[in-house]
Amino acid sequence: MSRPRSPRSVLVVDAANVVGSVPDGWWKDRAGAARRLHERLLVGDTSYDDIVLVLEGGAKAGVRPGRDQHVLTVHAPRDGDSTIIAEVARCRDKGDTVVLISADHVLRGRCEGLGARAMSPSWLLDQIG
Structure with missing residues:
Protein backbone atom coordinates (compact mmCIF):
# COMPACT_ATOMS: atom_id res chain seq x y z
CA MET A 1 0.00 0.00 0.00
CA SER A 2 1.45 3.39 -0.98
CA ARG A 3 1.69 6.26 1.45
CA PRO A 4 -0.45 9.34 0.84
CA ARG A 5 1.30 12.07 -1.09
CA SER A 6 2.24 15.14 0.93
CA PRO A 7 0.70 18.39 -0.29
CA ARG A 8 3.09 20.52 -2.30
CA SER A 9 3.33 24.26 -2.79
CA VAL A 10 2.70 25.13 -6.43
CA LEU A 11 3.06 28.40 -8.30
CA VAL A 12 0.90 28.62 -11.44
CA VAL A 13 2.21 31.34 -13.76
CA ASP A 14 0.13 33.17 -16.37
CA ALA A 15 3.16 33.71 -18.61
CA ALA A 16 1.42 36.11 -21.02
CA ASN A 17 0.37 38.30 -18.11
CA VAL A 18 3.80 38.27 -16.46
CA VAL A 19 5.70 38.94 -19.69
CA GLY A 20 3.18 41.62 -20.66
CA SER A 21 3.69 43.47 -17.38
CA VAL A 22 7.12 44.74 -18.46
CA PRO A 23 7.27 46.95 -21.59
CA ASP A 24 10.61 45.62 -22.84
CA GLY A 25 9.68 44.82 -26.45
CA TRP A 26 8.35 41.32 -25.66
CA TRP A 27 5.69 41.73 -28.38
CA LYS A 28 8.43 41.60 -31.04
CA ASP A 29 9.64 38.18 -29.82
CA ARG A 30 7.01 36.34 -27.79
CA ALA A 31 8.93 33.05 -27.95
CA GLY A 32 12.12 34.71 -26.70
CA ALA A 33 10.24 36.44 -23.88
CA ALA A 34 8.75 33.09 -22.81
CA ARG A 35 12.19 31.45 -22.91
CA ARG A 36 13.69 34.23 -20.75
CA LEU A 37 10.89 33.90 -18.18
CA HIS A 38 11.34 30.12 -18.11
CA GLU A 39 15.08 30.52 -17.52
CA ARG A 40 14.48 33.00 -14.70
CA LEU A 41 12.02 30.59 -13.07
CA LEU A 42 14.59 27.79 -13.22
CA VAL A 43 17.25 29.78 -11.36
CA GLY A 44 15.11 32.19 -9.31
CA ASP A 45 14.42 31.62 -5.64
CA THR A 46 10.68 31.19 -5.20
CA SER A 47 10.61 28.59 -2.37
CA TYR A 48 7.84 26.64 -4.14
CA ASP A 49 8.03 22.90 -4.71
CA ASP A 50 6.73 23.19 -8.27
CA ILE A 51 6.08 25.91 -10.82
CA VAL A 52 3.56 25.48 -13.64
CA LEU A 53 4.29 27.86 -16.51
CA VAL A 54 1.35 28.21 -18.91
CA LEU A 55 2.19 29.40 -22.43
CA GLU A 56 -0.18 30.33 -25.22
CA GLY A 57 0.04 31.49 -28.82
CA GLY A 58 3.44 32.42 -30.23
CA ALA A 59 5.08 32.09 -26.83
CA LYS A 60 4.79 28.30 -27.07
CA ALA A 61 7.63 28.26 -29.60
CA GLY A 62 10.03 29.49 -26.90
CA VAL A 63 9.83 26.55 -24.48
CA ARG A 64 8.95 22.94 -25.15
CA PRO A 65 6.15 21.46 -23.04
CA GLY A 66 7.20 19.23 -20.16
CA ARG A 67 9.26 19.34 -16.98
CA ASP A 68 12.62 21.01 -16.49
CA GLN A 69 13.68 20.51 -12.87
CA HIS A 70 10.89 22.08 -10.78
CA VAL A 71 9.24 23.93 -13.70
CA LEU A 72 6.46 22.24 -15.68
CA THR A 73 5.71 24.05 -18.94
CA VAL A 74 2.18 23.57 -20.26
CA HIS A 75 1.10 24.67 -23.74
CA ALA A 76 -2.47 25.94 -23.83
CA PRO A 77 -4.34 24.24 -26.68
CA ARG A 78 -6.68 27.22 -27.00
CA ASP A 79 -6.84 30.11 -24.57
CA GLY A 80 -4.44 30.42 -21.68
CA ASP A 81 -7.12 31.18 -19.07
CA SER A 82 -8.89 27.82 -19.51
CA THR A 83 -5.60 25.97 -19.21
CA ILE A 84 -4.60 27.99 -16.13
CA ILE A 85 -7.92 27.22 -14.44
CA ALA A 86 -7.53 23.52 -15.30
CA GLU A 87 -3.99 23.45 -13.86
CA VAL A 88 -5.09 25.20 -10.65
CA ALA A 89 -7.99 22.71 -10.30
CA ARG A 90 -5.65 19.74 -10.96
CA CYS A 91 -3.23 20.86 -8.27
CA ARG A 92 -5.96 21.72 -5.77
CA ASP A 93 -7.58 18.30 -6.37
CA LYS A 94 -4.31 16.72 -5.25
CA GLY A 95 -4.41 18.81 -2.06
CA ASP A 96 -1.63 21.18 -3.11
CA THR A 97 -1.38 24.76 -1.94
CA MET A 119 -0.29 37.37 -6.42
CA SER A 120 0.75 39.98 -8.97
CA PRO A 121 3.33 39.62 -11.74
CA SER A 122 5.46 42.27 -10.04
CA TRP A 123 5.59 40.12 -6.88
CA LEU A 124 6.93 37.20 -8.93
CA LEU A 125 9.43 39.34 -10.80
CA ASP A 126 10.74 40.66 -7.49
CA GLN A 127 11.16 37.07 -6.27
CA ILE A 128 13.10 35.83 -9.29
CA GLY A 129 15.24 38.94 -9.70
Missing part, protein backbone atom coordinates in the same frame (compact mmCIF):
# COMPACT_ATOMS: atom_id res chain seq x y z
CA VAL A 98 -1.60 26.90 -5.08
CA VAL A 99 -0.61 30.49 -5.78
CA LEU A 100 -1.61 32.00 -9.12
CA ILE A 101 0.53 34.72 -10.66
CA SER A 102 -1.65 37.01 -12.78
CA ALA A 103 -2.99 40.55 -12.83
CA ASP A 104 -6.19 39.44 -14.63
CA HIS A 105 -8.88 40.11 -12.03
CA VAL A 106 -11.45 37.77 -13.58
CA LEU A 107 -8.95 34.91 -13.79
CA ARG A 108 -7.76 35.60 -10.26
CA GLY A 109 -11.34 35.48 -8.98
CA ARG A 110 -12.06 32.19 -10.71
CA CYS A 111 -8.88 30.60 -9.34
CA GLU A 112 -9.48 31.98 -5.85
CA GLY A 113 -12.89 30.30 -6.05
CA LEU A 114 -10.99 27.03 -6.51
CA GLY A 115 -8.95 27.68 -3.38
CA ALA A 116 -5.86 29.31 -4.88
CA ARG A 117 -4.25 32.49 -3.64
CA ALA A 118 -3.35 35.16 -6.21
Whole structure:
Protein backbone atom coordinates (compact mmCIF):
# COMPACT_ATOMS: atom_id res chain seq x y z
CA MET A 1 0.00 0.00 0.00
CA SER A 2 1.45 3.39 -0.98
CA ARG A 3 1.69 6.26 1.45
CA PRO A 4 -0.45 9.34 0.84
CA ARG A 5 1.30 12.07 -1.09
CA SER A 6 2.24 15.14 0.93
CA PRO A 7 0.70 18.39 -0.29
CA ARG A 8 3.09 20.52 -2.30
CA SER A 9 3.33 24.26 -2.79
CA VAL A 10 2.70 25.13 -6.43
CA LEU A 11 3.06 28.40 -8.30
CA VAL A 12 0.90 28.62 -11.44
CA VAL A 13 2.21 31.34 -13.76
CA ASP A 14 0.13 33.17 -16.37
CA ALA A 15 3.16 33.71 -18.61
CA ALA A 16 1.42 36.11 -21.02
CA ASN A 17 0.37 38.30 -18.11
CA VAL A 18 3.80 38.27 -16.46
CA VAL A 19 5.70 38.94 -19.69
CA GLY A 20 3.18 41.62 -20.66
CA SER A 21 3.69 43.47 -17.38
CA VAL A 22 7.12 44.74 -18.46
CA PRO A 23 7.27 46.95 -21.59
CA ASP A 24 10.61 45.62 -22.84
CA GLY A 25 9.68 44.82 -26.45
CA TRP A 26 8.35 41.32 -25.66
CA TRP A 27 5.69 41.73 -28.38
CA LYS A 28 8.43 41.60 -31.04
CA ASP A 29 9.64 38.18 -29.82
CA ARG A 30 7.01 36.34 -27.79
CA ALA A 31 8.93 33.05 -27.95
CA GLY A 32 12.12 34.71 -26.70
CA ALA A 33 10.24 36.44 -23.88
CA ALA A 34 8.75 33.09 -22.81
CA ARG A 35 12.19 31.45 -22.91
CA ARG A 36 13.69 34.23 -20.75
CA LEU A 37 10.89 33.90 -18.18
CA HIS A 38 11.34 30.12 -18.11
CA GLU A 39 15.08 30.52 -17.52
CA ARG A 40 14.48 33.00 -14.70
CA LEU A 41 12.02 30.59 -13.07
CA LEU A 42 14.59 27.79 -13.22
CA VAL A 43 17.25 29.78 -11.36
CA GLY A 44 15.11 32.19 -9.31
CA ASP A 45 14.42 31.62 -5.64
CA THR A 46 10.68 31.19 -5.20
CA SER A 47 10.61 28.59 -2.37
CA TYR A 48 7.84 26.64 -4.14
CA ASP A 49 8.03 22.90 -4.71
CA ASP A 50 6.73 23.19 -8.27
CA ILE A 51 6.08 25.91 -10.82
CA VAL A 52 3.56 25.48 -13.64
CA LEU A 53 4.29 27.86 -16.51
CA VAL A 54 1.35 28.21 -18.91
CA LEU A 55 2.19 29.40 -22.43
CA GLU A 56 -0.18 30.33 -25.22
CA GLY A 57 0.04 31.49 -28.82
CA GLY A 58 3.44 32.42 -30.23
CA ALA A 59 5.08 32.09 -26.83
CA LYS A 60 4.79 28.30 -27.07
CA ALA A 61 7.63 28.26 -29.60
CA GLY A 62 10.03 29.49 -26.90
CA VAL A 63 9.83 26.55 -24.48
CA ARG A 64 8.95 22.94 -25.15
CA PRO A 65 6.15 21.46 -23.04
CA GLY A 66 7.20 19.23 -20.16
CA ARG A 67 9.26 19.34 -16.98
CA ASP A 68 12.62 21.01 -16.49
CA GLN A 69 13.68 20.51 -12.87
CA HIS A 70 10.89 22.08 -10.78
CA VAL A 71 9.24 23.93 -13.70
CA LEU A 72 6.46 22.24 -15.68
CA THR A 73 5.71 24.05 -18.94
CA VAL A 74 2.18 23.57 -20.26
CA HIS A 75 1.10 24.67 -23.74
CA ALA A 76 -2.47 25.94 -23.83
CA PRO A 77 -4.34 24.24 -26.68
CA ARG A 78 -6.68 27.22 -27.00
CA ASP A 79 -6.84 30.11 -24.57
CA GLY A 80 -4.44 30.42 -21.68
CA ASP A 81 -7.12 31.18 -19.07
CA SER A 82 -8.89 27.82 -19.51
CA THR A 83 -5.60 25.97 -19.21
CA ILE A 84 -4.60 27.99 -16.13
CA ILE A 85 -7.92 27.22 -14.44
CA ALA A 86 -7.53 23.52 -15.30
CA GLU A 87 -3.99 23.45 -13.86
CA VAL A 88 -5.09 25.20 -10.65
CA ALA A 89 -7.99 22.71 -10.30
CA ARG A 90 -5.65 19.74 -10.96
CA CYS A 91 -3.23 20.86 -8.27
CA ARG A 92 -5.96 21.72 -5.77
CA ASP A 93 -7.58 18.30 -6.37
CA LYS A 94 -4.31 16.72 -5.25
CA GLY A 95 -4.41 18.81 -2.06
CA ASP A 96 -1.63 21.18 -3.11
CA THR A 97 -1.38 24.76 -1.94
CA VAL A 98 -1.60 26.90 -5.08
CA VAL A 99 -0.61 30.49 -5.78
CA LEU A 100 -1.61 32.00 -9.12
CA ILE A 101 0.53 34.72 -10.66
CA SER A 102 -1.65 37.01 -12.78
CA ALA A 103 -2.99 40.55 -12.83
CA ASP A 104 -6.19 39.44 -14.63
CA HIS A 105 -8.88 40.11 -12.03
CA VAL A 106 -11.45 37.77 -13.58
CA LEU A 107 -8.95 34.91 -13.79
CA ARG A 108 -7.76 35.60 -10.26
CA GLY A 109 -11.34 35.48 -8.98
CA ARG A 110 -12.06 32.19 -10.71
CA CYS A 111 -8.88 30.60 -9.34
CA GLU A 112 -9.48 31.98 -5.85
CA GLY A 113 -12.89 30.30 -6.05
CA LEU A 114 -10.99 27.03 -6.51
CA GLY A 115 -8.95 27.68 -3.38
CA ALA A 116 -5.86 29.31 -4.88
CA ARG A 117 -4.25 32.49 -3.64
CA ALA A 118 -3.35 35.16 -6.21
CA MET A 119 -0.29 37.37 -6.42
CA SER A 120 0.75 39.98 -8.97
CA PRO A 121 3.33 39.62 -11.74
CA SER A 122 5.46 42.27 -10.04
CA TRP A 123 5.59 40.12 -6.88
CA LEU A 124 6.93 37.20 -8.93
CA LEU A 125 9.43 39.34 -10.80
CA ASP A 126 10.74 40.66 -7.49
CA GLN A 127 11.16 37.07 -6.27
CA ILE A 128 13.10 35.83 -9.29
CA GLY A 129 15.24 38.94 -9.70
